[in-house]
Amino acid sequence: NAGVTQTPKFRVLKTGQSMTLLCAQDMNHEYMYWYRQDPGMGLRLIHYSVGEGTTAKGEVPDGYNVSRLKKQNFLLGLESAAPSQTSVYFCASRPILAGGSTDTQYFGPGTRLTVL
Amino acid sequence: AQSVSQHNHHVILSEAASLELGCNYSYGGTVNLFWYVQYPGQHLQLLLKYFSGDPLVKGIKGFEAEFIKSKFSFNLRKPSVQWSDTAEYFCAVINRDDKIIFGKGTRLHILP
Numbered sequence: 682n683a684g685v686t687q688t689p690k691f692r693v694l695k696t697g698q699s700m701t702l703l704c705a706q707d708m709n710h711e712y713m714y715w716y717r718q719d720p721g722m723g724l725r726l727i728h729y730s731v732g733e734g735t736t737a738k739g740e741v742p743d744g745y746n747v748s749r750l751k752k753q754n755f756l757l758g759l760e761s762a763a764p765s766q767t768s769v770y771f772c773a774s775r776p777i778l779a780g781g782s783t784d785t786q787y788f789g790p791g792t793r794l795t796v797l
Numbered sequence: 798a799q800s801v802s803q804h805n806h807h808v809i810l811s812e813a814a815s816l817e818l819g820c821n822y823s824y825g826g827t828v829n830l831f832w833y834v835q836y837p838g839q840h841l842q843l844l845l846k847y848f849s850g851d852p853l854v855k856g857i858k859g860f861e862a863e864f865i866k867s868k869f870s871f872n873l874r875k876p877s878v879q880w881s882d883t884a885e886y887f888c889a890v891i892n893r894d895d896k897i898i899f900g901k902g903t904r905l906h907i908l909p
Contacts, residue, residue, distance in 0.1 A: 721806070721901060721902075722901055723803075723887060723899040723900055723902045724841075724899040726896055726898070729895075731895060739896060740898075771840060771841070773897075775897075785831065785846055786831075786843075786897060788840045788841045788842075790839075790840050791840050
């Protein structure tokens with residue numbers, strides 16, 4: 682298993698440009714999450730998904746959109762990038778276990794995005 | 798809104814010293830609690846987790862944490878730290894909406 686993978690690893694954008702970050706997991710997990718990590722702020726949840734075709738807002742959703750068309754993929758889009766979106770973005774996935782209990786998140790390696 | 802507080806933002810210790818990092822959460826219901834570690838340039842890795850049962854949880858690399866429900870706390874401990882424990886540590890809690898809320902992290906620096 683590759684686990685959770687993220688594409689690309691690094692990207693530099695100009696203000697106003699758009700881009701999509703791809704997160705893929707091969708563990709058949711139901712839940713997927715997008716976080717941004719900024720110094721002194723910890724990880725803040727942008728959007729998450731509890732299953733294919735569903736998405737929900739997290740703590741800091743403004744300026745981002747997401748889609749979960751396939752169970753294994755969770756896309757994060759920036760329609761018009763701003764310097765405030767310079768950050769490291771982490772994707773994570775989590776399974777739902779038998780009986781509905783929950784388990785740990787598994788994190789991807791991160792995408793470092795710089796917006797000039 | 799549910800929150801997670803880590804009181805120590807930056808901790809500096811010498812090797813072999815004992816470690817305790819504080820974590821408090823605000824949610825009053827059933828919680829699932831985690832400690833993650835992030836080594837420089839790497840992604841988050843799970844150290845330990847608490848879902849139910851024994852409130853003293855043992856994790857990898859000699860770390861342990863104690864869930865004290867009455868204090869809404871889940872402090873991380875290690876009896877004797879090593880230089881390789883230099884990293885950033887995050888406490889996290891799953892709330893009833895299945896969101897995982899992270900604290901702001903504690904940066905630990907171990908002096909050789």
